Amino acid sequence: MQVQISTFEDGFQLDFAGRTLLRHSPSCPALVTARGDARVEMYRGNFRIEDAPADVTAPNAWQVEGDSILLLRDSAPVARLTLAPAAVAIEALTAGHDRIWVHFHAEPDETIWGGGEQMSYLALNGRRYPMWTSEPGVGRDKSTDLTRIMDETGMAGGDYWNTNYPQPTLLTSRWLAIHLDSTSYSVIDACDQTRHSFEVWSPKVRFELFAADGPQDLVSQLSTRFGRPRALPDWAIGGAIVGLKQGEKSFDRLEAFIDAGAAVSGLWCEDWAGIRETSFGRRLFWDWQRHETRYPDLPARIKALNERGIRFLAYANPYLAVDGALYQEALAEGHLCRRLDAEEPYLVDFGEFDCGVLDFTRAESREWFARRILCEEMLDIGIDGWMADFGEYLPTDVRLANGMDAMEAHNLWPLLWAQVNDDAAAMRGKQGEAVFFMRAGFSGVSAHCPLLWAGDQSVDFTRHDGIGTVITAALSAGLVGNAYSHSDCGGYTSLHGNIRSVELMQRWCELAAFAPVMRSHEGNRPDDNLQYDSTPELLACFARWSRLHAHLAPYVRHLCDEALATGLPAQRPLFLHYPEDSSLYAVQDQFLYGADLLVAPVIEQGATSRRVVLPGEGSWRHAWTGIDYVCGTHDIAAPIGHPPVFYRTDSAFAPLFAAMQGIMAG
Incomplete structure (x- = not known):
């Protein structure tokens, strides 16, 4: 799939696989560059990273040159976008500029995921996520005493975005994925609902693009790109x-x-x-x-x-x-x-x-x-x-x-x-x-x-x-x-x-x-x-x-x-199999174990019941009682020893799942 360029009155638009990728105009630039001034402090795997960018430059003119777009500021070259099949490369052209902000287009109700292994939020909307491997921190919540104490004793409290495993890849509910092919320090910024932004500490960046008809194919493409692990023994x-x-x-x-x-x-x-x-x-x-x-x-x-x-x-x-x-x-x-x-x-x-x-x-x-x-x-x-x-x-x-x-x-x-x-x-x-x-x-x-x-x-x-x-x-x-x-x-x-x-x-x-x-x-x-x-x-x-x-x-x-054949993970967000239901997009306290088991662990202290979403159509069978529940939202009893677990009765593994009841009763 090729990135396509089209123009409008005072700007241009890039499209990929029938989806708007970014829109640029002098009044709303899709790209900004600057000269960075970084300060990095590390203590036992915890980092404090700050920047004071200077000479921030937004282009106010542009011209198409074959497969590339030259962006200018008062006739001086600012950056060049080079289009390729399923990729966009960007280079800052102002001497000394080593910071690039790229604002990709977002629809008002679009949900985004990604960022590697995130601990606090599955849906990234409304927050910034620095892409920097580090200790996640202890507490990871600035309102708690534990986080405060750990911050005071070694910058070790952490925050919602700290993670051992960041990855500058985002997926959107338009079934589009954008991957920054770089190990540089970067930030995925999803605070503005009109755009998905990347801040990259480098004078050159390259974004790889993926599109699909649904989330399963999109995840499969990404697993092919990054490499699928072998089957477990x-x-x-x-x-x-x-x-x-x-x-x-x-x-x-x-x-x-x-x-x-x-x-x-x-x-x-x-x-x-x-x-x-x-x-x-x-x-x-x-x-x-x-x-x-x-x-x-x-x-x-x-x-x-x-x-x-x-x-x-x-x-x-x-x-x-x-x-x-x-x-x-x-x-x-x-x-x-x-x-x-x-x-x-x-x-x-x-x-x-x-x-x-x-x-x-x-x-x-x-x-x-x-x-x-x-x-x-x-x-x-x-x-x-x-x-x-x-x-x-x-x-x-x-x-x-x-x-x-x-x-x-x-x-x-x-x-x-x-x-x-x-x-x-x-x-x-x-x-x-x-x-x-x-x-x-x-x-x-x-x-x-x-x-x-x-x-x-x-x-x-x-x-x-x-x-x-x-x-x-x-x-x-x-x-x-x-x-x-x-x-x-x-x-x-x-x-x-x-x-x-x-x-x-x-x-x-x-x-x-x-x-x-x-x-x-x-x-x-x-x-x-x-x-x-x-x-x-x-x-x-x-x-x-x-x-x-x-x-x-x-x-x-x-x-x-x-997983070997398709790249689908063992533990899956509900929307992976039920993408038509946008209410599932941010559900992160229960999961599908494959397509046929649904697990809703109890993760609140003292809880003896919890609300469970049973997606799709038809019914799910409760693993411990054998009772069938219609799809929808239910309050399910969850005493210790019996967390809400459900399975599809038409699954080829239904007899295996049914036998779980005997194991837990024994």
Whole structure:
């Protein structure tokens, strides 16, 4: 499809696939350029980014030159738009101008989605979203005491737009998608209902365009563009992964889960390389080799688990603690990022310990980390999965081996980190069998990362940082190519007296069972918080929902096959299958699990019922009572242990779904 240009009295219009893309006139310019003056501050993965643009220039004349449009200001060239099939490239022509604002056309009632993995809002309308990978923050709500405290102690409170995984892609309810093909700092601005704006910190930008007759085809096109992840292996979807971090005692604790009747597919011990205690809580020792004292004879332990059909998972990230042996090895071989003003390695404070940053712009360094650590230290001793953590912390004042500006490289880092992990799996022929999961991301991560996780939610029900953000994260990320998402069952961040409740633990099980992978986490302060093996009741709760999760494995396999064939994610916003109903466009507290299951988790503290939207026509069957409900909005009872779950009676998997009632009753 070609971008088309047409003119009107004092301006021009660009159309794509029969849709107005932008309209430009001197009184309402579609493009503005300026000279930026950035100030960037980072503290432990939290960023404060400000700009003071000068010499802001809006064109007041234009002329067509073949496949391009020259924009002028008082006869002086300001910018050039170059049209191509399904793309528009823009270059600022004023010397020193490195900021571009582009205002795409919007219809008054148009809804937009995208922005990568968003935690607070599925529909982006009415807000600005900086595209910059970072820590999401703790609390993420400026009206709360927790966010205020975290802001005061390290810029760490966050806001609604902070995310580990931004992506400058937007989708609209005209079934049009616009993608900024750049790793530069940018902002999607949806505050003005008459336009969708991009602010880009670069003198050159390129926008890719996609159009379809409906959302499913649009999502499919985007998943083809950014890369579809491989299908998850049977072991990952066939039971729960139990997260424990108590050294050798973890193996004994695992037996209690099994004795309680849990369906266990994996044991995840993120402390396999050792621990260190900090004021934040129990942190890991960032030297990625097994800790012989904490986990003696780990390869034999792994082999014994494998013989019982249980996989062992570990942890790694792209940084090395200065007091570890691998740091010295990386330093000697030139694998670390350097300071701008010296040959010394650039060190980052990760919270009471310093680390070197792997320079993944060097092919040799990517190969070294993949081979030396992920293969030799992990895959070669039988580890079948790991959390590939972080990726958001690249400082903007490091010197990179390939000469790339760190402001441009910062958003690229999660993609390079995903490639390193994928390369390691390829080196050992384990792609599609070994599973690593990431929180950080940017455009293209889905081609390499088999599984997302939603990051470090607070252990609560809060609107912007609690259990409900897991749903929004999965739905938003799924629209831009990521088929599989999951979360830390039980939540992660416990600070300033915020600790897990029994209710939260129970409700998180109900949610986690309806994700492709179910995995628990002990959190950052395990000794202060409830664990699933803290009481017989919690252990029974986890075991019951793990069995239900395992029971759904045939359906999840179907969803994996569908994701490979079409790019559709496992967890879907309701409008993906019911686009004719605009009232569904902003629904983010329930989801379709494939086309045939509807899940409405309870994400409000103390709630014993909730309002549920059953979309489409006909009826949906309540999974726990067998009662059929007509489509529409209903108040559904939701006692603990019975969250609202419905299925289509005409589904090929209806017998499988009907059997869920017996599992939960048993």
